Amino acid sequence: MRGEPLDAETIVSATEEVLRRHGPEKTTVLDVARLLGVSHGSVYRHFPSKAALREAVxxxxxxxxxxxxxxxxxxxxxxxxxxxxxxxxxxxxxxxxxxxxxxxxxxxxxxxxxxxxxxxxxxxxxxxxxxxxxxxxxxxxxxxxxxxxxxxxxxxxxxxxxxxxxxxxxxxxxxxxxxxxxxxxxxxxxxxxxx
Amino acid sequence: MRGEPLDAETIVSATEEVLRRHGPEKTTVLDVARLLGVSHGSVYRHFPSKAALREAVxxxxxxxxxxxxxxxxxxxxxxxxxxxxxxxxxxxxxxxxxxxxxxxxxxxxxxxxxxxxxxxxxxxxxxxxxxxxxxxxxxxxxxxxxxxxxxxxxxxxxxxxxxxxxxxxxxxxxxxxxxxxxxxxxxxxxxxxxx
CATH class of the missing domain: 1.10.357.10 (Tetracycline Repressor, domain 2)
Structure with a gap:
């Protein structure tokens, strides 16, 4: 788990990285959470859905x-x-x-x-x-x-x-x-x- | 099995009908053969592949x-x-x-x-x-x-x-x-x- 508090910008950057590796079809919220070392619940606190996250990126x-x-x-x-x-x-x-x-x-x-x-x-x-x-x-x-x-x-x-x-x-x-x-x-x- | 000899035009018409019902993804050569009451080999004698048949339609x-x-x-x-x-x-x-x-x-x-x-x-x-x-x-x-x-x-x-x-x-x-x-x-x- 990461030390710093998780902000929306950090999540967007991590999602961008995951999208770049896996593409729009295969990227999941779990991949993003895993890259950040947080639970997927922590991601959902900032973005209500995978679609919202994708839009932010x-x-x-x-x-x-x-x-x-x-x-x-x-x-x-x-x-x-x-x-x-x-x-x-x-x-x-x-x-x-x-x-x-x-x-x-x-x-x-x-x-x-x-x-x-x-x-x-x-x-x-x-x-x-x-x-x-x-x-x-x-x-x-x-x-x-x-x-x-x-x-x-x-x-x-x-x-x-x-x-x-x-x-x-x-x-x-x-x-x-x-x-x-x-x-x-x-x-x-x-x-x-x-x- | 049908009485008349099978010509390319008849196969194209049957394929058009199958495509109209099932769309490009789900249409198979077997569906076309079934509609005509012939073997799929008879269809392949006129069209070497599903792609060729689709192009003809x-x-x-x-x-x-x-x-x-x-x-x-x-x-x-x-x-x-x-x-x-x-x-x-x-x-x-x-x-x-x-x-x-x-x-x-x-x-x-x-x-x-x-x-x-x-x-x-x-x-x-x-x-x-x-x-x-x-x-x-x-x-x-x-x-x-x-x-x-x-x-x-x-x-x-x-x-x-x-x-x-x-x-x-x-x-x-x-x-x-x-x-x-x-x-x-x-x-x-x-x-x-x-x-």
């Missing part, structure tokens, strides 16, 4: 994905079309890197996305807000045609599903995928620019 | 899907932008109808698509050819901006993945999905039209 993991993304696109000196191209290209690059680096956590994220969990919905809302922010700037500055930013952002998000939705992860190792993503992004930029 | 099923689609968009009197909107809208409507009418055959198609079987690749090639044909006409007539029809068709196909790829079928019952599809199609049409 993916919430933290997606926070890091979102930080990577925000860091890559924070250069707001660029004109909106370039920022939008950068954001969409980076959204894809970051997700694709995660499939390679963290296949088991990505698989867990994919399960939550398929279940439309609140964690994955919050991530979608984050991505939509990033896109919408650039669309608003682009319309205000005259680079993009006038329109409803919310609707335009959703259309851009949907049109790039193949390049960020975890349901398509198996296709991301195709040699043509980067060129295909670039073509779709160009099509979108042509679609929204002012005439 | 989905090939015929996709032929019907493609006929439905071709019938719906054959009115070539319309200008290319309207034809493209009609094709993309119908691609989605036909797929969505099939999920509802034929859930088990759709599930079988989804398995083949995930495995990148030749049957599903041929279906993708068919859809790409339909899109490309309209793009070629639109560029020739000056409705669409100049460009490489093959690349443009692929970008249009990829940008509408959420609305035709079977990996997204679970999302097609959303009440917003039709409006979202219409927004993406408008974005694409704005992206390709001549300036």
């Amino acid at each position: 993916i919430r933290r993991w997606l926070d890091r994905v979102q930080e990577d993304l925000a860091a890559a696109v924070q250069d707001s000196e660029l004109p909106p079309p370039d920022r939008l191209r950068g954001l969409l290209t980076t959204m894809f690059a970051v997700k694709r890197a995660k499939v390679g680096e963290d296949p088991e956590l990505f698989a867990t994220f994919r399960v939550l996305a398929a279940e439309h969990s609140t964690v994955s919905s919050a991530h979608v809302a984050f991505l939509l807000a990033q896109i919408r922010g650039i669309v608003v700037d682009g319309i205000a500055g005259g680079d993009f045609a006038a329109g409803e930013p919310e609707v335009i952002a959703r259309a851009i998000f949907n049109a790039t599903s193949r390049f960020h939705d975890p349901a398509h992860a198996a296709e991301w190792s195709s040699p043509e995928i980067e060129a295909e993503s670039a073509s779709v992004i160009s099509l979108i930029l042509d679609g929204i620019r002012a005439r | 989905i090939r015929r099923w996709l032929d019907r899907v493609q006929e439905d689609l071709a019938a719906a968009v054959q009115d070539s009197e319309l200008p290319p932008p309207d034809r493209l909107r009609g094709l993309l809208t119908t691609m989605f409507a036909v797929k969505r109808a099939k999920v509802g009418e034929d859930p088990e055959l759709f599930a079988t198609f989804r398995v083949l698509a995930a495995e990148h079987s030749t049957v599903s690749s041929a279906h993708v090639a068919f859809l790409l050819a339909q899109i490309r044909g309209i793009v070629v006409d639109g560029i020739a007539g000056g409705d669409f901006a100049a460009g490489e029809p093959e690349v443009i068709a692929r970008a249009i196909f990829n940008a509408t993945s959420r609305f035709h790829d079977p990996a997204h079928a679970a999302e097609w019952s959303s009440p917003e999905i039709e409006a979202e599809s219409a927004s993406v199609i408008s974005l694409i049409l704005d992206g390709i039209r001549a300036r």
